[in-house]
Structures are given as C-alpha cells and as structure tokens.
Amino acid sequence: xxxxxxxxxxxxxxxxxxxxxxxxxxxxxxxxxxxxxxxxxxxxxxxxxxxxxxxxxxxxxxxxxxxxxxxxxxxxxxxxxxxxxxxxxxxxxxxxxxxxxxxxxxxxxxxxxxxxxxxxxxxxxxxxxxxxxxxxxxxx
Numbered sequence: 001x002x003x004x005x006x007x008x009x010x011x012x013x014x015x016x017x018x019x020x021x022x023x024x025x026x027x028x029x030x031x032x033x034x035x036x037x038x039x040x041x042x043x044x045x046x047x048x049x050x051x052x053x054x055x056x057x058x059x060x061x062x063x064x065x066x067x068x069x070x071x072x073x074x075x076x077x078x079x080x081x082x083x084x085x086x087x088x089x090x091x092x093x094x095x096x097x098x099x100x101x102x103x104x105x106x107x108x109x110x111x112x113x114x115x116x117x118x119x120x121x122x123x124x125x126x127x128x129x130x131x132x133x134x135x136x137x138x139x140x
Contacts, residue, residue: 005051006034014044014076014112016105020051023059031059035066043075046108050081060089067099076100076115080108 004021017038023031038045047063049055063079070077079087079101090096102108 004030006030008038008041010042011046011109012113013042014046014109015042016046016048016080016109018048018051022054023052023062024054024056025058028058028062032062032066035062039066039070039075043070043073044112045070045076046078046080046105046112048080048105049083049086050105052083052086055086057089060087064090064095064099076112078102078108078112080105 004019004023004027006020007018009016009018015038017035019031019034021027035045035047038047045066047066067077077099079099081104082101084091087096087101090099090101100108100111102111
C-alpha cells in the first residue's frame with residue numbers, strides 16, 4: 001500500500017491541496033481533516049487528485065461534503081487530475097455535471113482566476129448560489 005501524503009500550496013487567492021496514495025475508509029478521517037485545513041486556508045480550494053492510486057466511495061463522500069460546504073460559504077471547490085475510474089460514481093449520480101472538474105491543476109487555477117471573489121465570501125447570505133455551482137440551487 002502506498003503511503004498517503006498530503007500537501008498544500010498557495011497560488012494567489014487559491015490553495016492547491018494535493019493528495020498522493022490511496023484514499024479509503026481507513027484514511028477518510030485524515031482526508032477530511034486535510035480538506036478542512038485547506039478550506040481554513042482559502043475559500044478557493046483546488047483538490048489535486050492526480051497522485052491518487054486508489055479511491056473508494058468514502059473518499060468521494062468526503063469530497064462531496066467539502067464541495068457543498070465550500071460552495072455554501074460562497075467559495076470555490078474544484079477537482080483536478082481525477083481519474084474517471086475513481087469519479088465514475090459522480091458521473092452516475094449527476095454530481096459531476098455540477099462539481100467543477102479539470103484535467104490539470106493549471107486548468108483549474110485558470111478557471112479559479114476567472115471567477116471573481118464574492119463580496120463578503122465568509123457570509124454566504126444574499127449571493128446567487130447558481131453562479132458558484134451550488135448543488136442545492138435549481139436551474140433556471
């Protein structure tokens with residue numbers, strides 16, 4: 001089993017949170033804590049999964065939970081480098097249509113720079129959730 005490693009690197013107003021190794025039920029609490037730390041660092045989190053060798057549905061549940069919280073707080077949460085075989089469940093459930101996913105960290109950083117920060121991002125009230133891909137917002 002590959003050793004699980006986490007790292008964070010600031011990029012302007014965003015933080016790139018990188019994971020290497022295997023994400024499963026055993027590591028889900030460490031993964032959840034890591035993503036909480038990343039969210040405390042920036043309201044614009046890019047999760048780099050390009051170094052993930054294995055990921056189960058518990059890891060996907062952690063990702064979806066953090067994405068929902070980040071968006072509810074008027075922030076951004078993007079995935080980068082995730083392999084299809086690990087995100088297949090997101091496609092099946094339709095979440096992949098709303099959770100922003102990019103092939104590379106560079107593409108995600110470019111996309112994050114094109115979205116202006118929400119005024120008062122720490123207070124989510126009063127913003128149009130559809131602009132930030134809120135999973136609870138209705139289309140239209």
